Amino acid sequence: MLTTTPLYALLLQVGYYTGTTSQHASAGYSAATMGMFFLIILIGVVGFIVQARLQSVFKKYSKVTFAGGMTGAEVAEKMLRDHNIHNVRVTHVAGQLTDHFNPQTMTVNLSDAVYSSNSVAAAAVAAHECGHAVQHAEGYTPLVLRSRLVPIVNFSSQMAMWVILIGLGILAATQNEVLCWIGVGMIAMSALFSIVTLPVEYNASARALAWLESSGTIAGVQVTQAREALSWAARTYLVAALSAIASLLYYVFMILGRRE
Numbered sequence: 001m002l003t004t005t006p007l008y009a010l011l012l013q014v015g016y017y018t019g020t021t022s023q024h025a026s027a028g029y030s031a032a033t034m035g036m037f038f039l040i041i042l043i044g045v046v047g048f049i050v051q052a053r054l055q056s057v058f059k060k061y062s063k064v065t066f067a068g069g070m071t072g073a074e075v076a077e078k079m080l081r082d083h084n085i086h087n088v089r090v091t092h093v094a095g096q097l098t099d100h101f102n103p104q105t106m107t108v109n110l111s112d113a114v115y116s117s118n119s120v121a122a123a124a125v126a127a128h129e130c131g132h133a134v135q136h137a138e139g140y141t142p143l144v145l146r147s148r149l150v151p152i153v154n155f156s157s158q159m160a161m162w163v164i165l166i167g168l169g170i171l172a173a174t175q176n177e178v179l180c181w182i183g184v185g186m187i188a189m190s191a192l193f194s195i196v197t198l199p200v201e202y203n204a205s206a207r208a209l210a211w212l213e214s215s216g217t218i219a220g221v222q223v224t225q226a227r228e229a230l231s232w233a234a235r236t237y238l239v240a241a242l243s244a245i246a247s248l249l250y251y252v253f254m255i256l257g258r259r260e
């Protein structure tokens with residue numbers, strides 16, 4: 001969902017410089033729009049690097065086993081039990097890095113590389129997903145807010161590009177900006193969603209690491225390794241949030257630049 005935003009930007013950027021109203025655009029906003037466009041590309045490159053680093057760190061710690069030899073599934077079961085959570089099931093899901101907690105089905109879904117692996121990486125991911133289950137059980141506010149945003153963002157992220165495209169047409173023809181700003185509001189929902197995701201993800205990792213250590217599941221250097229793996233996962237969310245904010249500013253500057 002968030003990764004498609006630069007494509008919108010590219011499409012609209014093309015429209016911007018071929019549009020008939022571009023001669024009216026103020027030079028300042030035009031420069032700001034271009035600046036945001038290149039910033040979005042730069043963040044995309046950084047995102048690619050972070051994603052590659054995340055995969056290599058996980059690959060590395062997927063080969064490191066720890067004393068006790070629990071699988072990801074066993075780590076998850078133990079963390080849920082230790083938090084007195086008995087209504088969440090641990091299940092197996094296909095794919096790579098597809099691990100997630102599903103509050104609708106009350107399941108912690110662990111991927112191939114995590115479910116039956118007894119590596120440090122598997123323990124870190126399993127505990128992180130259980131961190132979300134604990135957040136859900138406690139009614140952790142950012143998680144509640146994030147869940148409420150999901151249906152809104154699903155709708156608005158699909159419609160925003162069309163609303164802005166039609167809005168730009170109306171702006172050019174009638175000088176009425178209302179539809180443009182409605183479109184920007186829809187993009188702002190995606191940005192808000194990616195910002196609210198940050199405390200949810202960082203907090204789940206913090207809970208995971210605290211429990212992994214306090215329960216004695218992992219110890220010593222392996223705690224550092226688990227922390228490193230989860231830090232790279234968190235950075236992917238940070239990059240996504242920065243990209244969403246840059247996209248939002250891109251549209252704001254573009255519309256301001258198209259005013260008479």
Ligand SMILES: [Zn+2]
Nearest residue numbers: 128132201204
């Ligand atoms: Zn998470």
